[in-house]
Amino acid sequence: MAAMPDARDGRHESGSRTLSGASLAAGALLMLSGPLSILMGASAIAKDTVLATSSHYAYRFDLTAWGVIHLIVGVALVIAGLGVLSNKSWGRGAGAAVAGISLITQFMFVPYYPAWAIPVMVLDLIIVFALTRFHVGTSGGH
DSSP states (O other), X not given: XXXXXXXXXXXXXXXXXXXXXXXXXXXXXXXXXXXXXXXXXXXXXXXXXXXXXXXXXXXXXXXXHHHHHHHHHHHHHHHHHHHHHTTOTTHHHHHHHHHHHHHHHHHHHTTTOHHHHHHXXXXXXXXXXXXXXXXXXXXXXX
């Protein structure tokens, strides 16, 4: 007879853990936040007129530098999202770290395009929360 996975402990025949709902949501949101950052990076590198360039802000960088930063962070978000969704051991830690970095860069980018940066900051906060929450499982037989 074929062995059936035990539904109580979330293990398959091979012994690997299944993704929790929070990890699955975080992985999907990483796969959303990453391409959004990549698009913002491409827009900043192209010096799109949507972005405000005359801001006198403490974290003022050249628009091309912001584009490169967003491209790098976006690619890292996609890689971390793939790691979370494929249930790799490094995925959760990398996802939380990169989402935290993305949160900081989006905060610093608010004066350039707040209508974009603030919703992406919310996405990054949800990702960090979902990947860093501590799940207490039941120890009973049921």
